[in-house]
Amino acid sequence: MIASEQCAVPAWYLIHCKAKQDKRAQDNLMRQGYECYRPTYRRERLSRGTRQTLSESLFPGYLFIQLSLHDNWAPLRSTRGVLRTVSFGGQPVAIADEIIDHLQLREREPSAQPLLTQGDAVRINEGTLAELEALFMAMDGDERVVLLMNILQREQRINLPMSSITRL
Incomplete structure (x- = not known):
C-alpha cells in the first residue's frame, strides 16, 4: 500500500x-x-x-x-x-x-460481575451477631443473604438483610 x-x-x-x-x-x-x-x-x-x-x-x-x-x-x-x-x-x-x-x-457477553460469590468471607455489622465473620452461601431474594456460621462447634445457616454485612 x-x-x-x-x-x-x-x-x-x-x-x-x-x-x-x-x-x-x-x-x-x-x-x-x-x-x-x-x-x-x-x-x-x-x-x-x-x-x-x-x-x-x-x-x-x-x-x-x-x-x-x-x-x-x-x-x-x-x-x-x-x-x-x-x-x-x-x-x-x-x-x-x-x-x-x-x-x-x-x-x-451478558455477564455481570457478582457482588458476592459463594464462599466469600463477610463480616456482620449489626444485630446480636455484630463483628462476627461468616461465609456467604446464596441470595435469599433481592435484599437478604444466606450465611454459614460456626456457632457452638456446629455449622448454622442464617438469613440476614444484605445491608447488615460487609465483604472482607
Missing part, C-alpha cells in the same frame, strides 16, 4: 480524558461526528442495602476514537472532557482493529 493511501485508512487511537469525564468526552466527540468506543462492563454494587447493576468504564479515563491521519484532529484538543491523544515520540499510535473487535465481543 502506498504511504498516502495508508494515511487515508481509518485506525483506532487512544484518547486520554480528564478525570471522571470519559463519558462526557465520548458524548461530545460523537456529537461532532467522530466514531468513538468506550468499553464498559457491568458489575453489582450494594447501595443503601439494595443491589444495583452498574455499567462502568473498563478503562476509566480513556476511550478509543477512529480516525485517519488525513482527518481533522484539531477539534480533539478543545473538546470538553478530552485531555490529549496518547502519543509516543509525538505521533499518535494506532491500536490494532483486532483488539477493539475483541473488546466489543467481550462487552456483548
Whole structure:
C-alpha cells in the first residue's frame, strides 16, 4: 500500500480524558461526528442495602476514537472532557482493529460481575451477631443473604438483610 493511501485508512487511537469525564468526552466527540468506543462492563454494587447493576468504564479515563491521519484532529484538543491523544515520540499510535473487535465481543457477553460469590468471607455489622465473620452461601431474594456460621462447634445457616454485612 502506498504511504498516502495508508494515511487515508481509518485506525483506532487512544484518547486520554480528564478525570471522571470519559463519558462526557465520548458524548461530545460523537456529537461532532467522530466514531468513538468506550468499553464498559457491568458489575453489582450494594447501595443503601439494595443491589444495583452498574455499567462502568473498563478503562476509566480513556476511550478509543477512529480516525485517519488525513482527518481533522484539531477539534480533539478543545473538546470538553478530552485531555490529549496518547502519543509516543509525538505521533499518535494506532491500536490494532483486532483488539477493539475483541473488546466489543467481550462487552456483548451478558455477564455481570457478582457482588458476592459463594464462599466469600463477610463480616456482620449489626444485630446480636455484630463483628462476627461468616461465609456467604446464596441470595435469599433481592435484599437478604444466606450465611454459614460456626456457632457452638456446629455449622448454622442464617438469613440476614444484605445491608447488615460487609465483604472482607
